[in-house]
Amino acid sequence: MKIADKNTSAVSLVKEALEKAKKYEDKHIFVSLNEENALKKAEEIDKKIAKGEKVGRLAGVPYALKDNFLSKEGNTTASSLILEPFHSPIDSTTVKKLEEEGAIMIGRTNMDSFAHGSSTENSYFGPTKNAKDDERVAGGSSGGSAVAVALDIVPFATGTDTGGSIRQPASFNGVYGFKPTYGTISRYGVVAMASSTDCIGFFTKNTEDMNLLMEICAGQDSNDMTTLPDYYNETEEKEVKKIGIIKDFDNDKVDENIRNALAKKVEFLKQKGYEIVELSMPTLKYALAVYYIIVPAEVSSNLSRHDGIRYGYRSDNAKDLGEIFSKSRNEGFMSENKRRIMIGNFVLSSGFYDAYYLKAQKARTKIIEEYKNAFEKVDYILTPVSPNPAFRLGEKVNDPVSMYLEDVMSVPINLAGVPSLAVPAGTTETGLPLGLQIVGPRRSDKNLLKFAKILEEDK
Numbered sequence: 001m002k003i004a005d006k007n008t009s010a011v012s013l014v015k016e017a018l019e020k021a022k023k024y025e026d027k028h029i030f031v032s033l034n035e036e037n038a039l040k041k042a043e044e045i046d047k048k049i050a051k052g053e054k055v056g057r058l059a060g061v062p063y064a065l066k067d068n069f070l071s072k073e074g075n076t077t078a079s080s081l082i083l084e085p086f087h088s089p090i091d092s093t094t095v096k097k098l099e100e101e102g103a104i105m106i107g108r109t110n111m112d113s114f115a116h117g118s119s120t121e122n123s124y125f126g127p128t129k130n131a132k133d134d135e136r137v138a139g140g141s142s143g144g145s146a147v148a149v150a151l152d153i154v155p156f157a158t159g160t161d162t163g164g165s166i167r168q169p170a171s172f173n174g175v176y177g178f179k180p181t182y183g184t185i186s187r188y189g190v191v192a193m194a195s196s197t198d199c200i201g202f203f204t205k206n207t208e209d210m211n212l213l214m215e216i217c218a219g220q221d222s223n224d225m226t227t228l229p230d231y232y233n234e235t236e237e238k239e240v241k242k243i244g245i246i247k248d249f250d251n252d253k254v255d256e257n258i259r260n261a262l263a264k265k266v267e268f269l270k271q272k273g274y275e276i277v278e279l280s281m282p283t284l285k286y287a288l289a290v291y292y293i294i295v296p297a298e299v300s301s302n303l304s305r306h307d308g309i310r311y312g313y314r315s316d317n318a319k320d321l322g323e324i325f326s327k328s329r330n331e332g333f334m335s336e337n338k339r340r341i342m343i344g345n346f347v348l349s350s351g352f353y354d355a356y357y358l359k360a361q362k363a364r365t366k367i368i369e370e371y372k373n374a375f376e377k378v379d380y381i382l383t384p385v386s387p388n389p390a391f392r393l394g395e396k397v398n399d400p401v402s403m404y405l406e407d408v409m410s411v412p413i414n415l416a417g418v419p420s421l422a423v424p425a426g427t428t429e430t431g432l433p434l435g436l437q438i439v440g441p442r443r444s445d446k447n448l449l450k451f452a453k454i455l456e457e458d459k
């Protein structure tokens with residue numbers, strides 16, 4: 001992604017990216033473009049290069065920003081009405097680090113409002129279309145970012161993954177999507193969904209770019225008390241020998257194309273000399289239920305700050321303070337946001353806290369233990385990202401439970417806080433991308449990306 005030593009200029013790279021973004025306008029990838037600022041920055045970088053001044057590792061590289069990252073450039077909406085318009089006075093840590101290395105944000109990408117969803121259909125601005133098929137969803141919630149990379153508009157885009165929002169759209173569009181170990185990248189300046197599972201990560205076309213972005217963005221941040229010291233040396237590099245596959249996922253519910261893709265990769269790994277170990281992880285079947293208790297609980301708390309006073313939208317129809325709160329929230333949030341706020345308030349209410357929230361927390365500990373035990377037997381685990389390839393637009397919007405089932409294979413990983421990389425794994429006969437994920441032990445991020453490179457060889 002370096003440009004300082006190439007026969008190109010930052011301006012031409014940024015112009016090209018903006019042109020492509022406009023060419024694909026119908027896909028609805030971007031919520032807003034950052035044209036003027038981006039070109040100005042590109043000119044500055046070109047001037048520096050011409051003068052022989054030192055430039056960053058991402059000098060002149062255009063990128064797309066998921067619209068839940070705060071940046072002083074433009075407005076952050078999280079694809080919701082209630083944040084419209086919200087101009088941030090700060091840059092999120094990720095934006096700051098990327099910009100310090102010379103990366104140039106060309107636009108903000110569409111997402112499910114507040115990252116609640118698995119298809120980018122819950123956006124206030126309308127859905128994003130799949131990179132390969134206009135009638136299918138992009139996946140979500142980081143749908144716009146995944147499609148922006150898949151269509152080569154930009155070489156990388158940011159995402160957030162609370163329960164699969166990077167990995168699932170990555171797999172629906174045939175790109176790499178990484179959810180690091182919880183706490184590896186600072187969450188400062190990112191609109192919170194569920195603070196105990198939110199992770200910042202990226203979409204790229206290969207594992208090397210991913211590694212570079214991790215090197216740049218990972219690390220402790222005094223603004224986020226959950227950040228970890230660094231990304232490098234926590235787990236020693238050891239020889240990878242054993243790869244686990246999980247036998248408890250209900251195979252009948254997994255699309256045949258995905259089962260075949262997994263079988264093919266397993267065969268490839270066997271030929272490379274890896275031992276394949278079947279793992280029994282029976283607790284994972286509770287993960288979806290646990291997730292849809294803990295996450296709404298945290299969502300209801302995080303979204304309470306949107307009251308029609310502090311940020312963005314305020315209802316015109318309010319007669320008094322109470323109505324400002326209730327009407328602004330009612331008009332400004334989307335149905336899925338409201339559903340989660342209601343579930344969250346319910347599971348946290350005094351009558352139900354022990355029965356739901358506390359029990360879910362105990363089950364979460366079991367899930368964490370189950371991964372720990374699994375990683376005593378194997379180095380990495382290979383599983384599907386979701387039970388199916390990209391589904392049709394409109395197919396699941398009116399059936400929240402079937403939408404939640406999309407997350408059955410991605411959420412356990414967030415609950416456990418372990419890293420996982422979605423890797424492309426071929427296509428269906430009709431050309432729809434398929435994806436698998438490589439899950440590693442806590443803090444194995446760097447080694448995991450190295451190992452994933454081996455899978456890149458199997459096209």
Ligand code: GLN
Nearest residue numbers: 115117161162163164165
């Ligand atoms: N699809 C999941 C949900 O709706 C995950 C969302 C996310 O990771 N932000 O909760």
